[in-house]
Amino acid sequence: MTLLQARSPMREPDQRDAAVMQRRGWWLVGLGFLLPGSAQVLAGNRRLGRFGIGATLALLGLLALAGILWAVWRPALLTVVGNAVGLLVIEVLLVAYALLWLVLGIDTIRLARLPKVQGGARAAIAAVAVIATVAPAALAGYGASLVDTSRGLVSDLFTASGPPVEPIDGRYTFLLLGGDAGEDRVGLRADSMTVVTVDADTGAATMIGVPRNMRNAPFSEGSPMWGPWPNGFDCETSDCYLNGTYTYGEANPELYPEAEAQGSSPGIEATRDAIEGITGLELQFYVLVDMHGFEDLIDALGGITVEVEERVALGVDGAxxxxxxxxxxQHLDGGHALWYARSRYQSNDYERMARQRQVQEAIVAQFTPDVLLSKYSELAAAGTDMVQTDIPQSMIGPLSDLALRTRGLPITNLELVPPEIDTNAPDFEQVRALVQAALAEADAVGAPTESPQP
Known part of the structure; x- marks a missing residue:
């Protein structure tokens, strides 16, 4: 208790004693670093010191609460930090604490009375004090910068409104579209279509590749596409390939007048209805990926690694x-990965689909914690430029938690391609049976392993 008394050596030291001033300097700097505000309580403005200690303990308490939530209720934590409002609160707290740390650190250097410290100890104490002041404040500032980037990504990418969505039959199901808006064509065309369905309990995922050249996609009677196409999306030209539903929807926006208000578009909704008819699955969300932004994402990740079964020529037929x-x-940068996934040279749509699925899985594997921490700003910028979705902010937490579980399991793949499926005259009952079989396979992958009976 002596140190806390008004006339303690910390508060009123004998400045003529070099050894006392040296010890006092080290103590103040050390205590100020371990518990910001303690130096002020001992030797300076007690009110400022108590505020600093209180703020530090409150921050530690919040971190402890976050750790507990991560262990016992991770979706709740991810929901709090996965929306724009929650991220804004975190950003403000980090900036405020960084400024408070700077104020306390500079004041601690003043309280140490370094001119009264003799010899090399003066420079050593000063150096340690500056590092102990600047480094944590800079770390908090960097954290605030990352949070600000996250807040911008969440605000730009995800729908602000919308209640949480419950799984259907125990699954969350997504339509993943690869959009091709090249310079040699008008508008955007859905060039790659994948259904991703994930068990809401285990995280076991199934990826279903649907060929863009599949014909006669059926629609339910409740679909706006049923009116013009009651017998399926069928005509004699390539306009009635599956990816033509996007073009048809965009050309007839009156079919889906509410699409844009709901964060979608008539083309996306027409495609969603077609693929629901093909697979028999209800697609709760869509994610549209601009294939040219896809290149920037892979570069931001530092490239991807793929196992190439046989040599692939990069180019287009006729050249x-x-x-x-x-x-x-092979380790591919963004440009080569994009060409690898989409090259048509002496290739067909089904081989391209297999390569696209391979690249998608390689991207997922590359999203490791160290990559996210070191390249987060670049990834966020690439994501904002390349992705469009109708996932609401309220689902970021539950889906992020689900994604963490999915990463630990193998993905079940189903390609609806020849010879199993005739894309010119598909048997949709067969297609739906294959889909259900793939889901059952994924359920077996995600099922807990029972311990052998003694």
Missing amino acids: EPFAYVEAGT
């Missing part, structure tokens, strides 16, 4: 390939 991806383990 010489400009490069090759050789067989074996």
Whole structure:
């Protein structure tokens, strides 16, 4: 208790004693770093010191609460930090604490009375004090910068309104569209279509590749597309390939007058209805990925690693390939990964689909904690430029938690391609049976392993 008394050596030291001033300097700097505000309580403005200690304990309490929630109720924590309002609160707290740390650190240097410390100890105490002041404040500032980037991403990408969505039959199901808006064509075309369905309890995921050239996609009677196409999306030209539903919807926006207000578009909704008819699954959310932004995302990740089964020529039919991806383990940058996924040179749609699925899985595998921490700003910028979705902010927490579980499990893949499926005259009963079989396989993957009986 002596140190806390008004006339303690900390508060009123004998400035003529070099050893006392040196010890006092080290104590103040050390205590100020371990518990910001303690130096002020001992030797300076007690009100400021108590405020600093209170703020520090409150911050530690919030971190402890976050750790407890992560362990016992992770979706709740991710929901709090996964919306724009929650992120704004965190950003303000981090900036405020960084400023408070700077104020307390600078004041601690003043209280240490370094001119009264003799010899090399003066420089050593000063150096440690500056580092102990600047480094934590800079770390908090960097954290605030990341949070600000996250808040911008959440606000720009996810729908602000909308209540949480319950799974259907125990699953969350997404339509993943690869949009192709190249310079050589008008508008955007859905060039790659994948259904991703995830068990809401286990995280076991199934990816269903639906060929863009599938014909005669059926619609339910409740779909706006039923009126013009009651017998399926069927005509004699390539306009009635499955990816033509996007173009048809965009050309007839009156079919889906509420689409844009709900964060979607008539083309996306027409495609969603078609793929629901094909697979028999209700698609709760869509994610549209601009394939040209896809290149920036892979570059932000530092490239991806894929296992190439056989040499792939990069180019288009009618022209010489400009490069090759050789067989074996290859690390691809964004440009080469995009061409690898989409090259048509001496290839067909089904081979491209297999490569696209391979690239998608490689991207998921590359999202490791160290990559996210070191390249978060670049990833966020790429994501904002390339992704459009109708997922509401209220679902960020539950779906983020689900994604963490999905990463630990193998993904079940189903490609609705020949020879199993005739895309020119598909048997949709067969298609739906294959889909259900794939879901059952994924359920087996995600099921808990029973311990052997003794």
